[in-house]
Amino acid sequence: MAVERRTSRDIRSESRLDVMHALLSAEEATRNDLARATGLSPATVATVVGDLLSEGIVTESRLSAGRVGRPTTSLRINADRGRVVGIDVAETYVRAIVFDAALREVAGVETPRDEHESSPEYVVEGIGRTFEAALDRAGVGAEDVLGVGVALPGIVQRASGVVVVVPHWSWHSVELDSLRDRIGVPLVLDNPLKAIATAELWFGTGRESDSMVTVNLGTGVGAGIVLEGRILRGATNAAGEWGHSLLAIDGRRCRCGRQGCVEAYVGAPGIQQTLREVAPEHPLCDLEMQQEFIQALAAASAADTPDPAVEETLAITARYLGSALADLVAVVNPERVTLTGWTTWALGDRLLPLTRARLDEEAPGESAAGLRLEISTVRSNSVATGVAMIALERFLGDVGLVTTRVPIAL
């Protein structure tokens, strides 16, 4: 049969990830602490810790002994096991972040991209240059790097080779073998939605819920879906492309080429178009840089004198967003929806109450009644962070500790 069943190896793998996650949260913990935090049995924790110690992922130090019994030892992630690097290739920049093995940021570098230039050579060169600059700043060599993750703003899938589809770059099937040669260390490629969902799994609330969806709001919009502690990838790694599901058949033209996509309404350019429809002469309509526009909208909305066109734009955007989230609730029915991305950081607090009200009206039956709709607690660049975690998972897979299926390892 074609279906991939979970095996007892997968269960050991999940226990190891649970223990690592608990150790990352606590920074330092005893085996008993870990058993309490994970709900695993003390025997399982002991086995898992042994596995992690033997691969050097975890280190042990002796605590002061109590008056009776054996001395307790405490555990922490071995930060010096090596470095992982996450690279977020966005429309206007490439950002590389170097992490130690305890997932603490060591150094980051951002280089600008010409958003009108999208040849594979240009993209590969930009990634390579940013990666090397980040290693320089971190003071480490490529030989210290356990893995590199690169998030590309499209659908990354494996057909005969690795294929990346980026519609607004006119990449319909670009192979990136040259990227592997340029980077020269174990490399994974993934989609930003899978990356942010992974960041939520490692640093946010993803491992606490049976089902959660992380919704990214920026130039593009999309969803990372986590079910039972694992990312839903789908048949071609395209699950979560909610930004290109319909809000309105025959509606606004989307930059993906189709019409009526959610992104055309709640992506930053879509919000700007809403303002143009509300008040074509409004000065904010002329701001060309998207992040600048969103920041200006947030500032206008926080000003002492209300700007009716801005308020109406936010109300309409919340209505669109609430309806689009209700569709996600209708299909997936998650326990949580977490909002992230730079539009969220700027406008999330303003949008949340109206979005919530619309979502409650539009979700079928009582399906949204218990839903937690909240702003992500994972800040920084969650795409770079998340794709670095995918690279770390790949490393843990390569040494036999976890069975996470990283779809695109170069």
Add this chain to the structure above:
Amino acid sequence: MAVERRTSRDIRSESRLDVMHALLSAEEATRNDLARATGLSPATVATVVGDLLSEGIVTESRLSAGRVGRPTTSLRINADRGRVVGIDVAETYVRAIVFDAALREVAGVETPRDEHESSPEYVVEGIGRTFEAALDRAGVGAEDVLGVGVALPGIVQRASGVVVVVPHWSWHSVELDSLRDRIGVPLVLDNPLKAIATAELWFGTGRESDSMVTVNLGTGVGAGIVLEGRILRGATNAAGEWGHSLLAIDGRRCRCGRQGCVEAYVGAPGIQQTLREVAPEHPLCDLEMQQEFIQALAAASAADTPDPAVEETLAITARYLGSALADLVAVVNPERVTLTGWTTWALGDRLLPLTRARLDEEAPGESAAGLRLEISTVRSNSVATGVAMIALERFLGDVGLVTTRVPIAL
């Protein structure tokens, strides 16, 4: 942590279901056949078969011995272990089907319902009466019944008690303790979408794909989502309510009270509305019974002389359906989408090519390129069949053989 992880018990449970499924397909098989069919090791198959034999789920008979070696024995599901009953409560009828434990139909009874009457007392009485008539026809007593499943056309969830939400019945939170008392044997309630997906798991292609979606087209429309051999239920058992996701914001009024739902366009009354928009004076606009309308549409479309209004209605419907399926592909990205339900039986062959073309245009990237879109091979009443399977799974759970989480057992 709140997340329910799979355990090694779940893995044994899945192996048992795989073996039962293989036995149902083959009717009769040796342990070696089962190992080949399931991909499980011979040792695992031997253990699983032992478990199933000891609970009387499976029986063994000796085959003619070969000239050398031990005689082979063959296995089959023990049809006489007991009966399970599936009851489909639809808008216009209640249908009860009695199955033996090998899931062969023993007898079925359908009683009409007054679609304008929806008091809980009337519904419970209709279910009870149909159940008793079906037992009578099958010649079995309630003591032979291992379990009964009832599918109600709404969202079935468990809050403080069991709650059934049926918007078009104005059931907003109806408790059905009286149903348990009326039926008097172990009872599960579920939603028709979960039932059809379960039928696809047991009798169709559901156990062969990592991800599949069964789409039901009738008066209402909806989706049953199967991921890794299990039904996606969601936080409140409402996952799959794709029929009430948006096709068009501010679009057609849906009978659920909201606007623009997929169901308002591709549910049978939605198709009739499309014909009214295309040709308000068309004689088929006056047909009041939905199934009669859909049959007449199919007949007109198969006639020698093409009816342009009918052809246009089908083309528009396929466009709506293709767009709505593309949304499902965008979010879940399944390997297969299987169409079922009485609109599918009548119009599926006509709708499929145009729907497929639209789906390929509208799905993000290449996400639909490898998708299998097909008409379900599970015929008969797949709601009644599926909900009977859920009742059987509950029985197998009660005797400790499977860990399927049946959400609403009364």
